[in-house]
Amino acid sequence: MSVDGAAPALLSWYDVHARALPWRAPPGAPPADPYRVWLSEIMLQQTTVAAVRPYFARFTERWPDVAALATADEGELMAAWAGLGYYARARNLLACARAVAKDHGGRFPDSEQGLRALPGIGRYTAAAVAAIAFGRRAVVVDGNVERVVARLFAVEEALPAARPRLHALADRLTPARRTGDFAQAMMDLGATICTPRQPACAICPLMTMCAGRATGDPARFPVKAPKAARPQRRGTAFWLERDGEVLLCRRPARGLLGGMLALPSGPWTADDPGLAGAPAEAGWRDAGHIAHVFTHFALDLRVVTALTGERTIAGQWWPVERLAEAGLPTVFAKAAERARSLMEIA
Ligand code: SF4
Numbered sequence: 340m341s342v343d344g345a346a347p348a349l350l351s352w353y354d355v356h357a358r359a360l361p362w363r364a365p366p367g368a369p370p371a372d373p374y375r376v377w378l379s380e381i382m383l384q385q386t387t388v389a390a391v392r393p394y395f396a397r398f399t400e401r402w403p404d405v406a407a408l409a410t411a412d413e414g415e416l417m418a419a420w421a422g423l424g425y426y427a428r429a430r431n432l433l434a435c436a437r438a439v440a441k442d443h444g445g446r447f448p449d450s451e452q453g454l455r456a457l458p459g460i461g462r463y464t465a466a467a468v469a470a471i472a473f474g475r476r477a478v479v480v481d482g483n484v485e486r487v488v489a490r491l492f493a494v495e496e497a498l499p500a501a502r503p504r505l506h507a508l509a510d511r512l513t514p515a516r517r518t519g520d521f522a523q524a525m526m527d528l529g530a531t532i533c534t535p536r537q538p539a540c541a542i543c544p545l546m547t548m549c550a551g552r553a554t555g556d557p558a559r560f561p562v563k564a565p566k567a568a569r570p571q572r573r574g575t576a577f578w579l580e581r582d583g584e585v586l587l588c589r590r591p592a593r594g595l596l597g598g599m600l601a602l603p604s605g606p607w608t609a610d611d612p613g614l615a616g617a618p619a620e621a622g623w624r625d626a627g628h629i630a631h632v633f634t635h636f637a638l639d640l641r642v643v644t645a646l647t648g649e650r651t652i653a654g655q656w657w658p659v660e661r662l663a664e665a666g667l668p669t670v671f672a673k674a675a676e677r678a679r680s681l682m683e684i685a
Pocket of ligand 1: 490533545550
């Protein structure tokens with residue numbers, strides 16, 4: 340069967356099997372609120388639906404529309420985002436909401452081009468919001484869609500070089516009408532049936548037209564270029580406690596985990612930096628190591644702890660019992676947990 344039948348087959352499947360998600364309109368219904376579509380798309384970058392759900396609920400309760408988000412306090416927003424990772428997204432979220440409020444009268448532009456001019460909105464997000472929230476014909480290609488398309492056409496070219504070809508093939512499949520539903524149907528198919536390791540071809544609406552399935556080994560697609568090994572870095576995080584409070588610092592606005600509250604920490608380098616970057620002279624005790632993987636490197640973080648009575652140390656002293664409210668990024672939340680387990684024993 341020709342792939343020309345892919346869009347109708349997929350839409351019929353979606354009408355019955357669409358996932359109910361809090362940011363979505365049901366199949367065939369008028370488009371969902373652009374604010375909710377945009378917010379969910381930003382949150383879902385590099386993150387799973389299950390992880391995003393509670394964040395989405397909290398964000399939309401605290402900031403129910405783009406005008407409310409535009410007035411958010413940056414520190415509060417960063418704390419609310421803590422745990423979702425890729426913190427530049429949170430800063431861009433605020434910048435984008437402010438741009439929509441200030442330059443667009445509180446309404447998102449309804450074209451891909453207009454959306455792409457906003458902070459933090461790239462090619463994928465612009466296409467997704469234009470299609471899902473405004474019913475525009477746009478070619479929406481995320482990792483799920485790349486996988487489905489690579490299998491459907493048995494594309495032998497390896498990623499990332501194959502990306503332009505996969506986009507062109509996705510364009511060929513995209514219908515002129517119900518583009519938002521089509522985009523979400525492709526995402527759902529990739530998330531629930533055409534999954535990375537074990538595609539469930541026997542129940543797939545595209546099975547009769549899938550060249551990848553015909554090869555007998557659809558999971559081989561998309562073909563990937565071999566990965567370079569992730570470099571290892573080492574660092575030290577300092578837990579300094581005084582009268583039931585712990586010393587925190589705000590990281591510089593630019594760079595990794597920029598603008599987030601964190602434990603003081605020295606450089607993260609290939610060689611062990613020892614106690615470089617310690618916030619004070621103190622009797623530092625080892626609390627062990629934690630491992631954390633960032634996109635471009637893996638970190639082995641040594642955690643050291645000390646008590647102090649010193650009053651002149653600069654930084655934010657935060658009550659240990661209320662540390663959960665500080666919104667530490669995951670790597671420092673893990674380090675804090677490690678330190679606290681030692682402090683409680685001591
Ligand atoms: S038939 Fe199998 S490989 Fe092809 S799109 Fe469906 S689930 Fe994916």
